[in-house]
Amino acid sequence: MSKEIPYKIYLEESEMPKAWYNLRADMKKKPAPLLNPGTHQPMTAEELSVVFCDELVKQELDNDTRFYEIPEEIRNFYKMYRPAPLVRAYCLEKKLGTPAHIYYKFEGNNTSGSHKLNSAIAQAYYAKKQGLKGVTTETGAGQWGTALSMACSYFDLDCKVFMVKVSYEQKPFRREVMRTYGASVTPSPSETTEVGKKILAEHPGTTGSLGCAISEAVEVAVGTPGYRYVLGSVLNQVLLHQSVIGLETKAALDKYGIKADVVIGCAGGGSNLGGLIAPFMGEKLRGEADYQIIAVEPASCPSLTRGVYAYDFCDTGMVCPLSKMYTLGSDFIPAPNHAGGLRYHGMSTILSELYDQGLMEARSVKQTDVFEAAEQFARVEGILPAPESSHAIRVAIDEALKCKETGEAKNIVFGLTGTGYFDMVAYEKFHDGKMDDYIPTDEELAKFRARLPKVD
């Protein structure tokens, strides 16, 4: 007999994961290594440790260790905003009239407004433990920069954030939250770095991109004693930390005897998706269970659905290692009308490899369809979702409506990565009918693809 399922399943603190799960350990074909952009040889730990903390380099390169114990200091910080609830969307189900059971893991219950804090606190912890003075990073929509500011404030580390200029200007409140946590925030591209000056000289008046901001942050980290660079997505280490999302989700489902049928997550660089699906994909890789796993990306930045699987630069300035991934080309920038995050040109190399092996699906969705789903969700479930998260909502609703047609009572689980409080300009455009659905043409994509680096 199954227990009655509450609206929100909260684990006890004692039931929270004590270790992160490294999905790579269960992959037969491992994700491709990072390559030195000059020699095209795999990056060594020594080379990487100029950019990243030592412990994080170890995690980045480790394809074998299945579990990493979460240090107590990090677990204590997690306790301030975790466990995150797994919510049964009773009201949405009723509104849709679907026999499906919909669950969402809500990661927005913290001031960064998203799941980004899960990795930010880990990266700040290892930086502090190594005796560093501070870290540098980039931020686009602002969730990652906010999360890192909070984490650095907690461990008393200096935090230098390069914020994509268009966001810096359009989202002054995001900037102000970071200042509240003591971070310095510089609009990118800036005159404070060589790569910034170069980009500004070549593209005067540019409003910036994630790729540019990464180049600037890396330059400052490498050139400033006692500093390292940290990144909020794409990297293997980030997916490792974010596995806490999936582990909690799985534990909550198991506690109530629920078997997920479909697992859905939005995908930009892959931090949320990789974390959410980790234990489910692990069972799938070990042949213990099967799940339908769906990555959802914006039609305006469709790296999985319309990109190519190839080595590419992680940044615009081409100072970072090469990563094998589904990519649109490192100088691809989504249309300015595109709201929110999920703007990165590439995708986590782990997820790229899993997708290439056919272990998960990908769908791209149009922006106005996403905001329609967001508003529908908000009105019945109460939570105002971030545009990023709403990509997953869109597909969860689509799947639930399919169940309505077929009569199947599937268990649909999706990741609600964050809240949309700082995205009201986008909601306003949607309400005023001023949001457009620009999708890159095949010709445009081919142009960027032609500039991919040649790697044998």
Added chain:
Amino acid sequence: MSKEIPYKIYLEESEMPKAWYNLRADMKKKPAPLLNPGTHQPMTAEELSVVFCDELVKQELDNDTRFYEIPEEIRNFYKMYRPAPLVRAYCLEKKLGTPAHIYYKFEGNNTSGSHKLNSAIAQAYYAKKQGLKGVTTETGAGQWGTALSMACSYFDLDCKVFMVKVSYEQKPFRREVMRTYGASVTPSPSETTEVGKKILAEHPGTTGSLGCAISEAVEVAVGTPGYRYVLGSVLNQVLLHQSVIGLETKAALDKYGIKADVVIGCAGGGSNLGGLIAPFMGEKLRGEADYQIIAVEPASCPSLTRGVYAYDFCDTGMVCPLSKMYTLGSDFIPAPNHAGGLRYHGMSTILSELYDQGLMEARSVKQTDVFEAAEQFARVEGILPAPESSHAIRVAIDEALKCKETGEAKNIVFGLTGTGYFDMVAYEKFHDGKMDDYIPTDEELAKFRARLPKVD
């Protein structure tokens, strides 16, 4: 032996309160009745039901029933964002180096960003049950308007919000959240009401006030068939609904065998404070236990600490009943520099009476001191607090620092009513050193006091 206290105490859904507690039932001297502004006779249920729903009129006038069962539909809605966690502020305690144990009840985990939703959903429910088409209200800082929009969206009621003009212009994102939930939002004073036209004629270019917006909302409710007016604070019914805050807090403390010594809440109209302290004050009134209870108000709008206890109008247009309360005068408007809510000229009549009987204390705090406490709290506890809530944080920190001097390990409990995501303009002023601490002079207060209505 006491159990180890987790960072966050979550009650189970089954432990959530099933009834609201009516504090008035335990008051020997009852709060003074509302008076008809024309006759100065107590308002009858019939008179009040022109403005409010029938069930809410009953609750407003009922000084005797100790518990009101919470209807199942409301309890189901509560389950979407409640129980709210009672958080042990381990990190803040450590930072302060205090032997005190600090707990806060966090009510910001919902899209309205505050505790206001607790009463909004109740008022919307009773409106729907009475077969009404919609409700009208006013909002200042925007928390209440947002909460009511959410509640009305859930019950498919029309929602007309009059938003104080200065907030409407300075907080477009608040307005946009309300639109997301389907509400119509009108800047007040407006040309859409007689009282609005009159106020605009007398004070051209006025940026509005809560008192003006109340007058407009009441006029529309009374003049539109199928509509009633709802209010987010001050009223007895609101304090009844908000008792859910205190009941959950008390249940969580009891579960871990913790006896509160000091209970602290911010006070504007009294909705949060009255709800938080209800069960504690109840024990105090019944002689079962003693607690130090502290109301915290802004020095710029000091109704308890510098007002008078007298009958006054609830609104600027003087269309509402007279209420006996600590008041600064119904045309008092705090300095425009004052950030956030807590701008109301009066105070809940229940709390006014308790304060007058010496059953609780009141303190006023200066704005920059409040923001200092807010930032200090954010940096260690992670949550970005609303300016309103930060008044309580200020005094909780002050009390904890006193314990540091005396060595007492007091249990300090305060209400963290909401988040500050929509208040970043105020944080920016604080960071830039542009926040001032204007406090009204005795002469100014005397001027407003001289205009109080004469009631025998």
